[in-house]
Amino acid sequence: MHIPDGYLGPHTYIAFWIIMIPIWYHAGNKLTAELKSRQVPLLALAAAFSFVIMMFNVPIPGGSTGHAVGGGIISIVIGPWASLIAISVTLVLQALIFGDGGITAIATNCFNMGLVVSFVAYYTYKLISGNSVITSYTRIIAAAIAGWLSLTVASLCAGFELGIQPILEHTAEGVPLYMPYSLSVTVPAMVLEHALAFSILEAVITAIIFAYIQRTDTSVFYGEKSEVEMNKMKREVIA
Amino acid sequence: MDKLTRNLAIGLALLIIIAPIGLIAAGTAYGEWESDELKDKIGYVPPGFEELSELWHAPLKDYNIPNGPSFEDSKPVASAGYILSAVIGGLVGGGLLYLIGKKVAKD
Numbered sequence: 001m002h003i004p005d006g007y008l009g010p011h012t013y014i015a016f017w018i019i020m021i022p023i024w025y026h027a028g029n030k031l032t033a034e035l036k037s038r039q040v041p042l043l044a045l046a047a048a049f050s051f052v053i054m055m056f057n058v059p060i061p062g063g064s065t066g067h068a069v070g071g072g073i074i075s076i077v078i079g080p081w082a083s084l085i086a087i088s089v090t091l092v093l094q095a096l097i098f099g100d101g102g103i104t105a106i107a108t109n110c111f112n113m114g115l116v117v118s119f120v121a122y123y124t125y126k127l128i129s130g131n132s133v134i135t136s137y138t139r140i141i142a143a144a145i146a147g148w149l150s151l152t153v154a155s156l157c158a159g160f161e162l163g164i165q166p167i168l169e170h171t172a173e174g175v176p177l178y179m180p181y182s183l184s185v186t187v188p189a190m191v192l193e194h195a196l197a198f199s200i201l202e203a204v205i206t207a208i209i210f211a212y213i214q215r216t217d218t219s220v221f222y223g224e225k226s227e228v229e230m231n232k233m234k235r236e237v238i239a
Numbered sequence: 240m241d242k243l244t245r246n247l248a249i250g251l252a253l254l255i256i257i258a259p260i261g262l263i264a265a266g267t268a269y270g271e272w273e274s275d276e277l278k279d280k281i282g283y284v285p286p287g288f289e290e291l292s293e294l295w296h297a298p299l300k301d302y303n304i305p306n307g308p309s310f311e312d313s314k315p316v317a318s319a320g321y322i323l324s325a326v327i328g329g330l331v332g333g334g335l336l337y338l339i340g341k342k343v344a345k346d
Contacts, residue, residue, distance in 0.1 A: 001268070002268070002271060003270060003271070004271055004292065005291045005292050005294045005295060006274075006285075006287070006288035006289070006290075006291040006292030006294075007270055007288065009287060031339075031340075031343060032343040035340060035343055035344045035345065036344055036345060036346065037341075037344045037345070037346050038241075039340070039344070040336075040337060040340035040341055040344050041240060041244045041248075041337070042244065042247075043336045043337070043340045044333040044334070044336045044337035044340065045244065045247055045248060045251060045333060046336070047329075047332035047333050047335070047336045048251055048328075048329035048330070048332055048333035049247075049251055049254075050332075051325070051328040051329050051332050052251060052254050052255055052258060052325050052328070052329055053254070055258050055261045055302060055321065055324070055325055056254075056258065056260060056261040057261040057262070057263075057264040057268075058264055059263070059264035059265065059266055063266040063267075064266050064267070064268060064269050065264040065265075065266045065267065065268050066268055066269075067261070085336070086332075086336055089332050089335055089336060090328070090332050093328055093331055093332050094328070095295075095297070096295075096297065097297055097298060097299050097327070097328070097331075098297055098299050098300065098301070098302050098324060098328065099295070099296070099297030099299075099300035099301065100297075100301075100302070102291070102292075102294070102295070103294055103295045104291060104294065158270070162270050169287060171286070175283075175285070175286070176285050177285050177286055177287030177288070178285055178287045178288050178291070179270065179285075179288075180277075180281050180285055186270065189269050189270075190269060190270070193269060209247075213243065216242070216243045216246070217241070217242075217243045220243060
């Protein structure tokens with residue numbers, strides 16, 4: 001889903017820079033306001049994890065490949081704003097050092113794999129979890145669905161961004177200047193391969209890591225209280 | 240470092256070691272074709288694409304050492320380059336966020 005340079009015309013990639021700059025700024029403020037010292041190693045691990053997990057290319061019939069993003073589990077653990085920052089840092093490194101995703105398309109790729117993935121995952125997880133206890137199986141299912149849906153919605157966005165290029169950017173004779181395929185091709189191509197393959201991988205990864213953390217230390221999940229905080233609250237209630 | 244963080248870090252290190260599995264998938268992701276692949280598909284290279292796609296030359300392109308062999312040409316060298324890329328990407332990305340995190344975090 002790393003859109004390279006040359007596939008998006010300036011109307012699209014500039015629009016996404018304009019959208020993403022204030023969002024990154026806000027995410028930075030959120031991180032500064034919320035981040036606790038004990039979360040710092042997890043934030044660092046999140047960026048490294050998303051970088052590495054995206055290197056696991058999976059082949060699908062028809063010759064295409066794809067990968068998970070890791071944003072499902074990352075946003076559930078460190079919250080969607082921190083997840084956006086961690087994945088954005090990864091995507092910038094991938095573009096600058098490894099040529100994966102274009103320089104002009106950094107903001108667009110951060111919108112899809114950073115913003116959309118993180119927020120769809122986090123709120124899907126919260127919605128399905130409801131009031132279930134943090135250690136319940138419901139939460140594992142919620143995490144899996146969150147992972148699947150987050151990457152699938154992101155692929156829909158990428159398919160849409162690619163598919164509007166022939167409409168937005170063409171020569172006077174109608175020859176496409178950038179991505180030549182139209183929406184009717186790009187959207188089904190992107191969404192189907194993700195929904196049926198890569199998003200399933202994302203769901204499995206999200207569920208496995210979620211279940212492991214759930215059994216080890218639930219207090220690291222974003223928004224969950226640690227035992228110390230819980231005891232303090234109990235004492236306050238009794239007092 | 241607590242036990243959970245340590246175990247997650249160990250898991251990540253194992254993922255890095257087995258990362259070359261990701262090289263086995265030979266195809267190109269949808270919409271990420273190089274200009275020759277695009278030409279094979281549609282018969283021409285879109286003029287805007289031709290200009291923009293040459294904008295940036297990444298030092299470790301395709302997660303490989305500079306001018307390194309493809310996975311088909313040399314599995315060991317390409318795999319080593321891939322693991323090295325994972326280490327660099329993980330350390331730089333993780334390191335950056337660790338420093339930023341330490342700077343802004345509250346207790």
